[in-house]
Amino acid sequence: xxxxxTTLQLKEYPRGFHLITDQIIQAMPEIRQIKTGLLHLFIQxxxxxxxxxxxxxxxxxxxxEAFINKLVPEHTPxxxxxxEGPDDMPAHIKxxxxxxxxxxxxxxxxxxxxxxxxxxxxxxxxxGGQRRVMITVHGQ
Numbered sequence: 001x002x003x004x005x006t007t008l009q010l011k012e013y014p015r016g017f018h019l020i021t022d023q024i025i026q027a028m029p030e031i032r033q034i035k036t037g038l039l040h041l042f043i044q045x046x047x048x049x050x051x052x053x054x055x056x057x058x059x060x061x062x063x064x065e066a067f068i069n070k071l072v073p074e075h076t077p078x079x080x081x082x083x084e085g086p087d088d089m090p091a092h093i094k095x096x097x098x099x100x101x102x103x104x105x106x107x108x109x110x111x112x113x114x115x116x117x118x119x120x121x122x123x124x125x126x127x128g129g130q131r132r133v134m135i136t137v138h139g140q
Contacts, residue, residue, distance in 0.1 A: 002037075004030040004137045007044075012130050013123045015087075017053075017061040020133075021118040025111070028135045032109040037139015039111060042101040044132045047091035047125050049098035055118025068094050068124075091124035098122050106139055 008027040010020065024041065025031060031039065043050045054060040072093045074086040081089040102119070105112040121131060 001138060001140055002030075002033065004028065006135050008133045008135055010121060010131045010133060012128070013121060015123050015126050015128070016065045018121045018123065019055055019061075019118045020121045021055065021111075021113070024119055024133070024135060028137055030137055031106055031111065034106045034137060034139035035108060037106040037137060039104045039106055040101065040134075040136045040138075041104075041119065042134040042136075043121070044134060045095070045100075045128070047088070047095055048128055048131050049095045049100065049120075049122035049124065050102055050133065051098050051120045051122060052102055052104075052113070052117050053120055054116050056116050061120075064120075064122075068098075068122075072097070085126070087124070087126050091128075094122065094124040106137065 006027055008023060010023065028039070041050055053064065072090045074090050076090070079089040081092070123131070
C-alpha cells in the first residue's frame with residue numbers, strides 16, 4: 001500500500017462555488033501511480049466547504065449559491081456569533097451542511113468521477129482568503 005499526502009493552497013476565491021478538480025489533480029500527480037485506491041480531500045476551514053457536483057453547466061454553481069443563501073440568510077436576528085460580520089455565522093452553517101471532506105475512488109491512475117462530476121470549493125465568506133485542502137492518496 002502506498003500513501004501520499006500534500007496540502008493544496010488555493011488562491012482567494014470570491015463567494016460562491018468554484019471547480020477545483022484540475023488543481024487537485026495537478027497538486028497530486030501520484031494519483032497516476034495508483035491502480036486501485038482512494039483520494040481523500042479535507043478542507044481546513046470552518047467557513048468553506050468541499051463537495052462533488054455538476055462540472056459542465058456554470059448555472060449549477062450560481063443556482064447552488066442562490067439556494068444556500070436563501071436556506072441560510074445573513075442578518076438573521078437570533079445569530080449570536082457575528083464578530084466577523086453578517087456572513088460569518090451563515091458561512092459556518094453552510095460549511096457544516098455541505099461538508100468538509102470527500103473521498104473519491106481511484107482506478108488505473110484516474111479519479112473515478114462520473115461524466116458530469118467535479119470537485120467544488122464552496123466559498124461561503126465575502127472575503128474568505130486563501131483556503132487549504134489536505135489531499136491524501138492511498139492505494140496500490
